[in-house]
Amino acid sequence: MTTLEDGRRILAELMGADYVATKDKKRNSFNEAIQEYSEEVCFGRTWARDGIDRKQRSIINIAMLTALNRPNQLRHHIEGALTNGCTVAELKEILLQTAVYCGLPAAGEAFRIAEEVLRERGLLD
Template sequence: MGADYVAAKEKKRNSFNEVIQDYSEEVCFGRIWSREGIDRKQRSIINVAMLTALNRPAQLAHHIEGAMTNGATVAEIQEILLQTAVYCGLPAAGEAFRIAEEVLREGGHLD
């Protein structure tokens, strides 16, 4: 997700939420993302599709950034989201396109 994401997450850490943050770091970023079998780009692609299906806009925005960091292209993000329109529904995909466009524009990937 990048150093900025980790720094922002760490700033939000407190005695209440540290248990879920520790869990996320250990399981998600520790065990799962470090496994062999598929690469980080493929994991990012899967996450973008799943977060679209689950209608999780905040997490989707972070994972769009992460997907770009992990080597996905704008064209690939577009195709992933178009694929979700068929299997997750047009409302979910439309919202995901809106979020992705915002993230990609802010990241300098779109005009």
């Protein structure tokens, strides 16, 4: 298997086959280079490495994406974190930690996005 194939497999495991199918439908001659880069380098090389598990990688990504104020990617990585075994309580603590180091506006937005994902999955009342 190539790193690109590994990346696509890992991406599907993290985000779901529907996510990959939707991403493939949006692929075109302009964006295919960045999509392949993401699949090969991000998922096929980095996410495939030993050293830390997927749950730990998800925790790191949630904190970084909160700090960078990247709501669309944050949504996907919150979904992936749940797939990787993060609990609602852990997500709350991760996001509370970001309030201290990233600022309240960034953390507040991250909490809002997380609440949407958790409600969609029936994990919040």
